[in-house]
Amino acid sequence: MASIKDVAAEAGVSVATVSRVLNDHPSVSDDARTRVLAAVEALGYRPNAVARSLRTDQTRTLGLVISDVMNPYFTELARSVEEEARALGYSVIIGNADERPDLQDHHVTTLLDRRIDGLLVSPTDGGSPRMLDAARAGTPMVFVDRWIPGLDVPVVRSDGRAAVRDLVAHLHGLGHRRLAIIAGPAATTTGSERVEAFRAALAEYGLPLPDAYTGQGDFQAESGRRVTEGFLDLPEPPEVVFAADNLMALGALDAVRARGLRVPHDLALAAFDDIPWFVHTDPPITAIAQPTGELGRAAVRALVDRIEGRPPQSVTFTARLVVRRSCGESPVTNRSQT
Amino acid sequence: MASIKDVAAEAGVSVATVSRVLNDHPSVSDDARTRVLAAVEALGYRPNAVARSLRTDQTRTLGLVISDVMNPYFTELARSVEEEARALGYSVIIGNADERPDLQDHHVTTLLDRRIDGLLVSPTDGGSPRMLDAARAGTPMVFVDRWIPGLDVPVVRSDGRAAVRDLVAHLHGLGHRRLAIIAGPAATTTGSERVEAFRAALAEYGLPLPDAYTGQGDFQAESGRRVTEGFLDLPEPPEVVFAADNLMALGALDAVRARGLRVPHDLALAAFDDIPWFVHTDPPITAIAQPTGELGRAAVRALVDRIEGRPPQSVTFTARLVVRRSCGESPVTNRSQT
């Protein structure tokens, strides 16, 4: 593969001049520029990004560490992150942590070894040592969706409290009184926040959230199934199950079906995180939708601001309730579009 | 950030010795090794992968260029690719082409500029110039799922002909005679192959595949919707629609619903590419399932073989039919598990 030296030789100039042409530095004669460009064309030369990175100490690459690529929410997040990054001239390397702290650490380490310019993280746990070190050492970093308290790292996320309140109002209006939740891991902010929001909203209606109605999940479908089975085995099962993410809602749906029961007739179901598929399930699932694309784009902008020396900003979006049919028929006026 | 020089100074040895310890070269004294390791620990030193790559001319990184990350089939493929690559000591950079040749080119260029060790591609079109150049220039490359004829590049894919035959048999057994297909872009191998397989299978039953029943899609949901609407507007609409990928099937489902019609009662539906969600749609969708995980892993192994100097092998897996309820009730004996 041709190097800058070959181009210089071909054009009859020094490597310095070639470099100047390539980075369009002002002081290059038209003549030299033309010859260099011709040589570049003739040799099919492309600058070696590795060498350039070594010298300039920047890779124009962002790392994105997410908890689970197979979760459509994160897939969409990853997609929007890549799009915005590309628009700003950066590439993205995605690390899939699969909700495992050890994998998360592995990816953070690898990304740091590759000297990525900045890190976008949706932490799986309370914060692995590697990540904390990196944050404290000043690696440009932004948390997205989930975050770790006590670190001076901007957070881009969405607030679901209002939407959870709307959801509980909707459920209460439908006559439901025994509401249960499948929570996410307590170590994640989204895991605990959603439970708290739900509990608070219930309290407004004077409803309790008994321990028996608080199942512990891990954001994966299987845990949704397991917890839901537990609920159904209760002497007095809940009337509604609220899953703290979309995958667990799917597991819950499976569990209900496996018993030959029906949603919403025998058990109503709602989920946090809306995804396109929820329109097509039987029945369509009522969910709380985050502006996922906005989230990803804002996170990238914050990170790039930080990298390029501008002050980065935390951003909080607002999630909203999308009513479908999985909680029972609702008054037409309360109906959102599919 | 500490460099190898700092470590050398701290340990009181030369950088050469540090490098030897790090790459566990045999001729290093125990004493030196201990001191170096202590210095590494003390400084929290991590080798700079960029510098290492420049010198050794290998990045231990694979590029994966796929057509659409949001398509669950490709998401799963990407996930299995990353897993296998990690197991073999490689990282993966994913490029999402969004079925756009220009984006595909952009990603191939960027990946090549970064001097990735090898490229895994599921081409969007007949082959962009950049890719053809790279293939001919000897860049280690493997095609996965889709491929470009006439290139000396191993192909890892699955053969759906038998499954398509099974599908047609299933449909014929259910009494359907007017079968239509939503094809993918003719420029992609999967686009044209699936139509051919379908046509051939129909021929075995003496059934025609009229042009009116051959809709042109682009592997995206919207095209499935559009084509299906066209079918429904026909004086004699088909009884079954076979979508050449999962997203177009979803679009078709939407189109049927939008007219207040029902699947399979008014129009039966089947899809190529099975995904977990098809179990949960209303009705569950009959699909042809590829061993996606196997595909991804085999592709990585082939590519790494090529990179490390072993002869790479093309691999073809076999897809299989998974019968659900979207084509009508079928005899219990013919029922696959969900």
Added chain:
DNA sequence: CCCGTAGATGTAATCGATTCCACGCGTCAC
């Protein structure tokens, strides 16, 4: 006792870019 050899280590070249510094030359102002 000396030489050959093997093991441990250091010096320096190298990978492919960027960039500081110096140099030559032409132009312009005084």
Added chain:
DNA sequence: GTGACGCGTGGAATCGATTACATCTACGGG
């Protein structure tokens, strides 16, 4: 006429690693 200045250019240092080659020491055999 000359000094100052600016432009275009090239030489060489540099980024952080790897590795060929040289050097030195110790040890064993003849």
